[in-house]
Amino acid sequence: MNARASLHRSDLRAYWKHLRVPFQLSLAPLFLWGYFLASLNLTPAFVLGFVAFHLCLYTGITAFNSAYDRDKGPVGGMLAPPPVPSGLLAFSLVVQAVGAVLAAGVNRAFLAIYLIIAAMGAAYSHPRTRWKAHPVASAATVFIGQGALGFLAGWAAASGGIVTAWSERGLWGMLSAAFTTLGLYPLTQVYQIEEDAARGDRTLAVVLGPAGALRFGLFCLALAGTAAILVMARTSTPLDTALVAAAYSVILAQVARFAQAYMQHRHTVISAFRTAMRLNFLTSAGFLLFIALHLARLL
Numbered sequence: 001m002n003a004r005a006s007l008h009r010s011d012l013r014a015y016w017k018h019l020r021v022p023f024q025l026s027l028a029p030l031f032l033w034g035y036f037l038a039s040l041n042l043t044p045a046f047v048l049g050f051v052a053f054h055l056c057l058y059t060g061i062t063a064f065n066s067a068y069d070r071d072k073g074p075v076g077g078m079l080a081p082p083p084v085p086s087g088l089l090a091f092s093l094v095v096q097a098v099g100a101v102l103a104a105g106v107n108r109a110f111l112a113i114y115l116i117i118a119a120m121g122a123a124y125s126h127p128r129t130r131w132k133a134h135p136v137a138s139a140a141t142v143f144i145g146q147g148a149l150g151f152l153a154g155w156a157a158a159s160g161g162i163v164t165a166w167s168e169r170g171l172w173g174m175l176s177a178a179f180t181t182l183g184l185y186p187l188t189q190v191y192q193i194e195e196d197a198a199r200g201d202r203t204l205a206v207v208l209g210p211a212g213a214l215r216f217g218l219f220c221l222a223l224a225g226t227a228a229i230l231v232m233a234r235t236s237t238p239l240d241t242a243l244v245a246a247a248y249s250v251i252l253a254q255v256a257r258f259a260q261a262y263m264q265h266r267h268t269v270i271s272a273f274r275t276a277m278r279l280n281f282l283t284s285a286g287f288l289l290f291i292a293l294h295l296a297r298l299l
Helices: 002-019 021-025 028-038 044-069 088-104 108-125 135-159 168-188 190-199 204-235 238-263 269-296
Strands: none
Touching: 002 021, 002 044, 002 088, 021 044, 021 269, 028 044, 028 135, 028 168, 028 269, 044 088, 044 108, 044 135, 088 108, 108 135, 135 168, 135 204, 168 190, 168 204, 168 238, 168 269, 190 204, 190 269, 204 238, 238 269
16 A cells, blocks of 8 residues: 555656646746736736746646657756656646636637647647657747747737737847747757657757757847847836846856857766756846846836
């Protein structure tokens, strides 16, 4: 009986770990950036939308991916993945379905974005489509699905739709989110090159090699910083512009430092994973602090 109970608890922990909730919360700035640029008002739609995306959609997509990848080494947000439970695939779909119900309570545009991202996540991982195995398709999924649509979800939660997103503020903000996501993508891939290549997944890091992938990431982050600074300079205050410029300067410097160390073979797989995760959370923390300062003005 004790052994059976222990096994049951182990399975429950595995389900929880494969959701990778802390890692999903590091994606929050994409949603919050869209919410901030559209209209920074705390409403029930904001809370509902945030929970739907970060505790249901992103977690469900991640568990769906784990059900097929069955990683043995480090993956985004998890150093040592536990064995995949037999019911993880069904569990991932249930989690996403719960999120879809919550998303329907925000507005139609938000629900549409939710469903598109869910479909892209399935195409990214499922063996029949396996967008992850193709460098252009995988990069486009990250750029559009995680970056642009993540931003638009925040915008839709704030404004009730996405029509107003086709403004200077919305377009530059969306580009900054999309290029930031794509720029950070290689950091989560370089320590997975061997495992991805063994599965036949031709990710950006596999195709370009670690040096090329990290240079590509730096280029995308520079574009993201330019777009973010531009939107602040044209639509916000000089202080906001300076803060965003400083944030991207720190991010670029830290990623460049990581790339240099990696190419000089000063990183093991584990140390590369830990450094990449620190950079990812550093980026998130910077944007969260920026938005928190603005939220504080409303209280």
